[in-house]
Amino acid sequence: MKISARLAVLAVVSSLAYLGLAVWGLGGFAAFFSHGALVVTALATLAMTVASLFTEVNLSSGEREDRDNRWVIPAFGIIGVVSGYLPAYTDRIDFWTFGGEGVRWLGAVLFIIGGALRLWPVFVLGKRFSGLVAIQPGHQLVTEGIYHRLRNPSYLGVLVLAVGWALVFRSGVGLVLAALTLIPLIARIHSEEALLRGQFGAQYEAYCARSWRLIPGVY
Template identity: 65%
Template structure:
């Protein structure tokens, strides 16, 4: 299946906006790129965005969608904009700055690891992966590979990725914003699980019984 133009466009736009806001928050290009870890962050962002463009993920409502869950999208959007700008801005002001330079590189590692965990399931699911809570045509339940242990690896990747971004700027505010992602994320997970249970019944119940929702051995 060909890449979704909508997903490619949204990814490209999100990348440009996020990096632009971060540069603005840091006080300009020279200041932003004065730290090698930030350069590494930009490289990671560009690589991940490019890889995503080759996936078969989409923004399709499919054959059935839980439209009631769409409220999380503007919430994620707002938190994403704040997370793009405030960590760099608060670091520039010296507000709630965490640790030393090593924290930045820990952030780069977490950002990259979270990005891989975020993108990998998109390729595993292919056309079944949608930015909406939806059942796609010919939808089947995937329970192997990365889905053998946790049911929502992409969402775990999102949290790790967001935390990594915050730490690149040594930002306590960024860590707080990452925590604020959790409530709407849990709401989305529950909406997806309800839809999958309705679609796959006992097969999905059995799958849930032997896996973790988000974090192995914790949740």
């Protein structure tokens, strides 16, 4: 296990709490696990949590950190707690819901794709992947592989995850919450890019010129 014990415990507790909120919102275990797509989503969540225990993600401020961007951490936390419960609850009371089991399965597929996209770059970056916006010791710019045309694949994964989570509950409210994640997400991206531009200069500018920030062909 490469992740620190404290972060490992946090990852496990957070995942279980997130699933617990969804089970509570939908009305209990029987209601939640009566849908195959939700069973798959729960198993995928646990699998992602186990996979995260073998990453080197950390909370190191490294050699230089943009401390002004720390506000995005509680912002993500608040949106996450609300997203854990509210889409499931609106599903239970049939408020602003749409579609049927097909939508749930589409959501499950997107959730898995988003999870893979979220974790893949974490393994690629290793110790350079910090929960803080920071330049780590020996930091090198990665511009190949999954980063070849997309500068923030892990953040795209977060967005796809959020949309998938909303769809497994057929929740319009969930989609609104997914859209709200763009606010701290884009703020963090701009902060990271400013730090990387200051660290790598022309090399980073050239990389930006041939790659997309978040969504290929759009942004």
